[in-house]
Amino acid sequence: MAGVALEDVTKVYDDGTVAVSNLALDIEDGEFMVLVGPSGCGKTTALRMVAGLETITAGEVRIAERVVNRVPPKDRDIAMVFQNYALYPHLTVADNLGFSLRLHKVPRAEIKRRVTDIARILGLEDLLNRKPRALSGGQRQRVAMGRAIVRDPEAFLMDEPLSNLDAKLRVQMRAEIARIQHDLGTTTIYVTHDQTEAMTMGDRVAVMRRGELQQVDHPQALYEHPVNLFVGGFIGSPAMNLVEGVLEHDDEQSGVLWARLGEQRLRLADSLLADRPTLHRYAGRGVAVGIRPEDLKDASMTTGPADGQRLRVSVGLVERMGAETYVHFTLDAKPVFTEDTRELVRERAEMTDNVLEQRGQAPHSECVARVQPRTEAREGEQLELAVDTSHVYFFDLETGQAIDDAASPAPGAAPDGRGDHGGTG
Amino acid sequence: MSAATATASTAPIPPRESWAQRMTRAVSRGPLHLVLIVIALVWLLPTVGLLVASLRPPSESAQTGWWKALTDTSQLTFENYRQILDDPLITQAFWNTVLITVPATLGVVVIGALAAYAFAWIDFRGRDWLFVGVVALLVVPIQVALIPVAKLYGTLGIFGDISGVVLFHVAFGLPFAVFLLRNFFAQIPRELLEAARIDGASELKVFRTVILPIGLPALASLAIFQFLWVWNDLLVALVFADTSNAPLTVAIRSQMRQFGTNFDIIGPAAFLSMLVPLAVFFAFQRYFVQGILAGSER
Numbered sequence: 001m002a003g004v005a006l007e008d009v010t011k012v013y014d015d016g017t018v019a020v021s022n023l024a025l026d027i028e029d030g031e032f033m034v035l036v037g038p039s040g041c042g043k044t045t046a047l048r049m050v051a052g053l054e055t056i057t058a059g060e061v062r063i064a065e066r067v068v069n070r071v072p073p074k075d076r077d078i079a080m081v082f083q084n085y086a087l088y089p090h091l092t093v094a095d096n097l098g099f100s101l102r103l104h105k106v107p108r109a110e111i112k113r114r115v116t117d118i119a120r121i122l123g124l125e126d127l128l129n130r131k132p133r134a135l136s137g138g139q140r141q142r143v144a145m146g147r148a149i150v151r152d153p154e155a156f157l158m159d160e161p162l163s164n165l166d167a168k169l170r171v172q173m174r175a176e177i178a179r180i181q182h183d184l185g186t187t188t189i190y191v192t193h194d195q196t197e198a199m200t201m202g203d204r205v206a207v208m209r210r211g212e213l214q215q216v217d218h219p220q221a222l223y224e225h226p227v228n229l230f231v232g233g234f235i236g237s238p239a240m241n242l243v244e245g246v247l248e249h250d251d252e253q254s255g256v257l258w259a260r261l262g263e264q265r266l267r268l269a270d271s272l273l274a275d276r277p278t279l280h281r282y283a284g285r286g287v288a289v290g291i292r293p294e295d296l297k298d299a300s301m302t303t304g305p306a307d308g309q310r311l312r313v314s315v316g317l318v319e320r321m322g323a324e325t326y327v328h329f330t331l332d333a334k335p336v337f338t339e340d341t342r343e344l345v346r347e348r349a350e351m352t353d354n355v356l357e358q359r360g361q362a363p364h365s366e367c368v369a370r371v372q373p374r375t376e377a378r379e380g381e382q383l384e385l386a387v388d389t390s391h392v393y394f395f396d397l398e399t400g401q402a403i404d405d406a407a408s409p410a411p412g413a414a415p416d417g418r419g420d421h422g423g424t425g
Numbered sequence: 426m427s428a429a430t431a432t433a434s435t436a437p438i439p440p441r442e443s444w445a446q447r448m449t450r451a452v453s454r455g456p457l458h459l460v461l462i463v464i465a466l467v468w469l470l471p472t473v474g475l476l477v478a479s480l481r482p483p484s485e486s487a488q489t490g491w492w493k494a495l496t497d498t499s500q501l502t503f504e505n506y507r508q509i510l511d512d513p514l515i516t517q518a519f520w521n522t523v524l525i526t527v528p529a530t531l532g533v534v535v536i537g538a539l540a541a542y543a544f545a546w547i548d549f550r551g552r553d554w555l556f557v558g559v560v561a562l563l564v565v566p567i568q569v570a571l572i573p574v575a576k577l578y579g580t581l582g583i584f585g586d587i588s589g590v591v592l593f594h595v596a597f598g599l600p601f602a603v604f605l606l607r608n609f610f611a612q613i614p615r616e617l618l619e620a621a622r623i624d625g626a627s628e629l630k631v632f633r634t635v636i637l638p639i640g641l642p643a644l645a646s647l648a649i650f651q652f653l654w655v656w657n658d659l660l661v662a663l664v665f666a667d668t669s670n671a672p673l674t675v676a677i678r679s680q681m682r683q684f685g686t687n688f689d690i691i692g693p694a695a696f697l698s699m700l701v702p703l704a705v706f707f708a709f710q711r712y713f714v715q716g717i718l719a720g721s722e723r
């Protein structure tokens with residue numbers, strides 16, 4: 001039993017920076033927990049507090065039921081993989097791998113056996129006598145992984161271990177780390193700013209923003225039931241399109257809700273309304289409407305999307321990826337412009353603050369659709385998009401909270417304390 | 426499996442130099458080599474001169490220059506060396522030098538390294554001010570300390586002792602040692618120490634297994650400089666060591682006369698006194714490797 005628990009953990013640095021505030025997170029034995037969020041949101045700080053490399057200002061960290069606030073790193077029985085690997089430059093690969101075992105006075109023969117085993121698992125057999133400087137980036141990364149695995153610790157802590165690899169290797173290592181973790185069943189906290197990494201690797205994903213936990217849940221639940229604008233915009237790639245709209249009831253058919261986007265209207269699917277009855281209370285009010293790029297298709301290539309499931313847009317850049325095509329387009333509706341979305345755009349480094357401010361004031365929004373590969377959409381032309389209206393997201397414009405009865409707020413984020421995991425996909 | 430392919434595909438390909446490229450490099454470095462050769466000759470000439478002179482009988486030395494021995498090798502003899510090695514004054518002085526230099530060097534390196542580690546990596550109150558104080562001590566000239574320290578040694582009863590000379594050298598070697606080593610240690614990536622701590626190392630283990638091996642180039646440089654400084658020191662030894670504890674420098678000086686210098690003693694003694702630092706230098710110079718940190722990151 002080696003779960004890791006953080007209870008209302010807060011870190012205030014000496015200069016007054018509040019890096020983490022009231023972080024509550026329960027990581028079960030054997031679980032792969034990913035901490036994700038934009039850079040500077042406190043992920044590394046949180047991990048370092050678990051490792052014992054940073055003092056804990058308030059709250060409690062427990063490893064295997066033991067409070068470790070005052071336990072030095074060497075006595076916590078955890079292993080850490082650093083972003084820059086931190087291999088011992090004066091030691092060979094074999095000695096790097098065996099370093100901790102030697103410190104723990106493991107017999108020589110046993111060290112040799114375990115180092116050889118790990119080297120085989122990670123494909124490092126031929127490199128055991130090399131010094132780190134004679135290794136490529138990918139090989140160094142493997143040694144760093146091996147150094148953690150060899151000890152069979154209570155928990156692995158990994159701080160963006162793949163961020164220094166090239167894209168191809170990153171995808172490969174992603175799968176490999178997930179596999180190794182699964183085989184070993186060791187509790188893991190994995191920090192990344194890359195939402196794709198988070199979604200593909202985590203049993204559960206904890207989204208952080210400015211030192212505060214936003215939501216913890218299984219990847220699919222995060223995707224389908226983001227608790228607020230920030231999580232909605234952060235999870236998913238390309239990002240969810242967020243525009244301002246107005247919810248309105250239809251006079252004739254009671255119970256039918258429409259979302260007005262500029263001059264056009266979308267009829268919310270019955271299934272959506274059944275899941276989110278709260279939406280009715282927003283009738284007549286402005287809301288943030290979120291549509292994921294993959295829920296938009298080229299209408300001319302799908303059979304009969306009904307009225308109220310179509311949007312006319314003007315096409316901008318068309319990116320053909322082969323298996324799918326990204327159609328950038330402008331929609332006749334105001335973009336959502338709040339603290340959350342501003343931060344998201346900044347994080348994705350798409351534009352400068354100036355351009356951002358201008359865009360925010362514009363009467364139309366820049367959006368993306370991920371449509372069928374053989375679409376005939378062309379830049380400068382009009383296109384009719386079919387919208388999957390059973391998967392539209394709504395957020396309160398003032399609070400940024402999701403209007404979603406199934407979304408579970410992060411513990412501490414809502415007044416009523418810990419939420420359970422929301423409905424899973 | 427995937428692991429193996431990744432290893433193969435990411436292995437760095439060593440750059441191959443063509444013959445032409447190598448020639449270009451050699452030629453472009455020509456001027457540099459020329460300068461180095463000239464410097465080496467300038468250094469070598471007096472050294473060879475001293476060696477040859479030390480091998481000539483005093484009667485010859487008094488009349489002709491050492492280069493005469495190059496054409497008339499029958500002059501050369503080990504007689505001078507045999508004599509000074511039998512001379513208890515010189516052998517005692519040689520041992521005194523060793524007894525002063527080795528502890529003074531070890532003391533500075535060991536204490537300096539421990540202090541530098543604390544200054545670089547252990548948080549304690551007033552650390553930065555204390556370090557500023559140490560740096561300030563760098564500019565204190567040893568001359569101002571001679572009289573007060575002599576008085577202090579008198580009270581302690583170690584005036585004239587080898588231990589007094591050693592202590593003085595350690596005390597005045599430390600500020601520079603701490604300054605040099607702290608700055609070197611501070612450049613070691615923090616994550617290396619943290620990795621070691623997480624791997625189960627105590628502070629002392631971190632120091633021994635990570636800091637010391639990585640700091641080797643700095644430690645070696647410091648050891649050489651301190652060794653040379655103490656080995657060649659005359660002033661401190663003249664002030665604090667009495668005759669029986671005097672090192673080689675003092676003994677050589679005592680053979681100098683305004684008229685009729687005892688060259689048969691000075692020549693070989695000077696050469697012997699030079700030989701040891703040279704040996705030390707060559708023994709340690711391989712640790713002057715650059716970039717020992719390479720490969721620990723990314």
Ligand SMILES: Nc1ncnc2c1ncn2[C@@H]1O[C@H](COP(=O)(O)OP(=O)(O)O)[C@@H](O)[C@H]1O
Pocket residue numbers: 013014015017018019037038039040041042043044045046
């Ligand atoms: N040693 C420190 N002293 C003061 N502020 C720090 C220190 N380390 C990090 N911070 C600040 O704390 C915040 C969180 O940093 P960090 O945990 O590194 O974020 P992340 O890993 O999510 O990028 C940032 O605003 C950062 O500037």
Ligand SMILES: [Mg+2]
Pocket residue numbers: 040043044045
């Ligand atoms: Mg970080």
